[in-house]
Amino acid sequence: MQSWLYILLFMIVAVFVPFAAILTARILGPRKPNPIKQSTYECGMETVGESWVQFKAQYYVFALIFLVFDVETVFLFPWAISLNALPLFAVVEGVIFILILVSGLVFTWRKGLLEWN
C-alpha cells in the first residue's frame, strides 16, 4: 500500500510540474489574439474541407490485432514470473499457448489483413 501511495503522490507532482510550466508561459507571454494568427495551419493556404478527415479502416484492424496480442502478453506475465518454480511441463504449456496465438497471426497474415493500402 505504501508504494502505491508514493505513486499517487508522484502522479500529482508529475502533472503539476508541466502544468506550472504552461502557467508560467501563459503569465509571461504576450496576449494579442487576432483571427489570422489563430487560423488553422494548412501550408499557408485557406483550409479546404472539414478538419476531421475520414478514418482509414486499416487503423482499426491494426488496433484489433494489437489488442489480441496485448491481452496475450498480459496473460503471459504470471507465467513468466513463476517459470523458475514450475516443472518443464508448465513451460511447454505456455509455449503451446503462444503457438495458438501465433497461428492467429499466421491466419491474419494469409488473409491479407496486414496489408496497408
Place this chain on the structure above:
Amino acid sequence: MQDPVGFLYNWLIGILTRWGLAAAVAHVLITLLGILILVICAMVLDIFLVWIERKVVARFQDRLGPNRIGPWGIFQPFADIIKLLIKEDITPAGADVIVFNLAPILSLASVLLLWAVLPIAGVIYGVDLNVALLYIVAAGAIGTLSIIMAGWASNNKFALVGAYRMVANMISYEIPMVLILLIPAILTGSMSMLTISRAQSQYWFVLVVPLATLVFLISAIAELGRSPFDLNEGESEIVSGFHIEYSGMKFGLFYAGELLHAFTFGAFISIMFFGGYNGPGVTQMPILGIFYFVLKAMIGYWVIMWVKYTVPRIRIDHMLYFNWKFLVPFSLAILIMTALTHKLLSGYSTPVYILGMLCANLILGWITIEILRARARKQRQSVDPAAQVIAEQVHH
C-alpha cells in the same frame, strides 16, 4: 554512507515529529520532498540532454552546434527555455481547449512517472514496485494517449493524420517491446526493476539474451517515435504532424518529453540487459551506483541518437510490415526459446548456462537470417520477369 536515503528520512522524521506533526503527515511530507527532488533532477537532466542532442546532431552532420552561449554552448538550453516561456500562447480557432492544453501535460507526465521505478543506485530509487514492468507499459500508454489528444484537439487535418499514423506505429511496436520485457521477468522470476538489477551482479543479461536486447532496442526506438520511425517530424510529409498547432512552452514540453523519454529508455535498456547500477566497487560503496547508472544510460541514449542521425526515415507501410511480419514472430520465437532453454539449463553451473543460452541465441539468429535471405532471394527472382528472360538469353 551505506544508506543515504534511509538516513535522511529518519533524520527528517525525527525533526518533524519533534515539532509536533503526526507521523503519517510527516511521512507524506517527506515523501513529497523526495519526489520533488527526483522530478527536479529529471528536469535538470532534461535540460542537459537538449544540449547533448544539439551538439551530437551537429557533429554527426559535420558542423559545430551551439557554441556561443557559455563554454561549448552549455547555456543554450536555458536561452531556449527563456525564449519558449515568453512566446505567445496561441490556441487555434476551433480547437478543443481543455484537451489541447492537457495533451502536452500528459505527455511529459507519462515520462516523469517512469522515473518512480528506476533504481538509480542500490539504495536510491523511488519505490520498489513489485509490478514495475507492467507499470512501465501502463505509464507509457498515457504518452500514446496524449498524442491522439494532441492530434484531435488541434482542429487540423495534418495533425490528425499525423497522430493516427504515430499511434498506429506506437501501438504496433508495443507488442515486441512487452514481449521482450517478459525475458528479464523469466530470467529473474520477478517484475521489479530492483530485483532485475540485483540479479545482474554476476553477469549481465546481454550475455545471455543478446537477440532480445537487439529487438528491445529496435522496438524502443519505434515506441519513442524517434527516427527512423518518426513519421511526425516528417517535415516533408505531413508538416510536423500532431504538434503543428503547438507553439511556445507547450511545444517545449513535447520536445523535452521526447528527449527525456529517450534517455529513460536508454536507462531501461541498461537496467534490464546491461546491469543497471552494477559495476566494480558497488557492494562496498553503493553511492557509486549512480555513476554507473548514468554512464550506462548515457551510452544507451547515445546509441539511440546514433541510429536517429544515421538512418533515413521508414515509410509507414514498411514500418508496419516490419513489425507485424518480422518483429512480432521473431520476438515470440525468442520468448519461446528463452523460456525453454532457461528451464532446461537452469540447473547447471553459471558458465555452462551462459554458453548454452548464447548458443541457443546464435542458432535462432542464424535460422532467422537464413529465412530472411531465402525470402529476399525469392522476392528478387519473382520481381521482374522481363529481367529473367534477358538473364536466360545471356546465359545461352
